[in-house]
Amino acid sequence: MSAPTTERTARPRKSRTRSRNINGRPALVISTLRPHQYDLRPACASLICPDCKTWVPITGVQGRQQKLVPHDTGRAGKDAAVRCQGSNRLITVDVAYETWEQRLQDGGAETAARRPTTVLPKAFSPRTDRTLRARAERTAAGRVADWNAVLGRVGDVDAARKRLPAGDAPLDGPPLPLTTLHPQRPAC
Known part of the structure; x- marks a missing residue:
């Protein structure tokens, strides 16, 4: 008769036992x-x-x-x-x-x-609060008006970029772009 080849599994544990055996290790x-x-x-x-x-x-x-x-x-x-x-x-x-x-x-x-407490949002400074409220109140027409207001200064900056410095152009490196891109905005 051969020995069983299945592996033994842990027995269900009893809640209380009345064994007289005592472990030899210190209490x-x-x-x-x-x-x-x-x-x-x-x-x-x-x-x-x-x-x-x-x-x-x-x-x-x-x-x-x-x-x-x-x-x-x-x-x-x-x-x-x-x-x-x-x-x-x-x-x-x-x-x-x-x-x-x-x-x-x-x-x-x-x-x-x-344990950490609930994270509270950081308080806004008065300036930041004004800026956020102004953005929330702006409309598409207001944004177009703001863009038209700065368009003149943007044109001046573009014209200044087109002027070449006096003297020869640099020999190494790519050529400087002489035209400015003007993206078209969709109509609102």
Whole structure:
């Protein structure tokens, strides 16, 4: 008879176990963990296993000996069944429930204070505000009138560009353009 070739999967985890096995590693002291890494509520006392970084229930919270539930490193029913080295590790609960709850609330308030607030738009200077309002109030006829008002000065600048400086033209480089482009605007 040959051995099965299928890979074992992690067993479904029980919420509570009554194993007498004890891990040989030193007891994990709750006060060395951050308040968000453990939960001391009696209904679901648990913590993040330092070895596999998963939430694991604590058995015997109100008894003499508290320890982590035996658990696998992978997800139940999905990954390979590899027992975590932190299974059955003793836990020393040296933090009162009220103290833990207060630390957790203080940490939440501190985190909320570090989060950015709503970004408010920058206030306009009076000059910018006037300019934006004037643009909003302008019409197509007003824009044409503004263009006609500066057309004379544009023509003077174009005429100044057409005048060549006294002396010879530069030998290297492209020739200077002598005509000015006048784009046609569509009628409004």
